[in-house]
Amino acid sequence: MAARLRIDAVLVQAVIAGALSFAHLHDLAAAAGQDGWKAWAYPISVDLLLVAAWRRLRTDGPSRLAWCWFLIALVASLGANVATAGLLDLGDVPAWLRILVAAWPALAFMGGTLLAHSAGDRVPDPPAPTTPAPAPDVDPEPRADVAELGASPAPVAEEAPALPAPEPIPAPSAAPAPPVPAALVEHARKVAADHRARTGSPIDTDTLRARLGVPPQLADAIAAQLA
Incomplete structure (x- = not known):
């Protein structure tokens, strides 16, 4: 019950604040020469741009684009509230204020279009400090118990392949007998x-x-x- 009352009180406060801000923006637009339905459209434009920028911040995270248009809409709303508090003569609005009010539709249109159709640049999160990964625990190579395995046989040396027997060198053939003249015989x-x-x-x-x-x-x- 208490939570339900707290939510209702917040909504009522939001409705009152929105109505007052809406009225101040309407009065300022009307004093700047925007009469009729145009004076009622100005507060709607400012509040919609403020809500769109805030929604962009909530859904896509912090970005320069969303923060820029959120601050522009917030300054427009707060400026109207302060200007209608008696600090500005609404019967004699300065020329620079008339120029700002007249330029607001184009500015709000550009901001809404950028918020709706651009990705925006998020503020990058600081990189997390990298910690070296712990070295995996490597079990030492298991050693077989000598008593369990018994005396292991000595490794048998591999026999070298037998080399082929050298071929016998043929004996030099006897020199042919020299010819003997018949007279000498x-x-x-x-x-x-x-x-x-x-x-x-x-x-x-x-x-x-x-x-x-x-x-x-x-x-x-x-x-x-002779033989």
């Missing part, structure tokens, strides 16, 4: 016959080489032909 036969006649045994290769005075290869070739 005949002379060797005589020397061999003479040696057999004196010693009674066939002549050997070393003796034949010494008697003929030829190289070892040639002596071997001659001995092969």
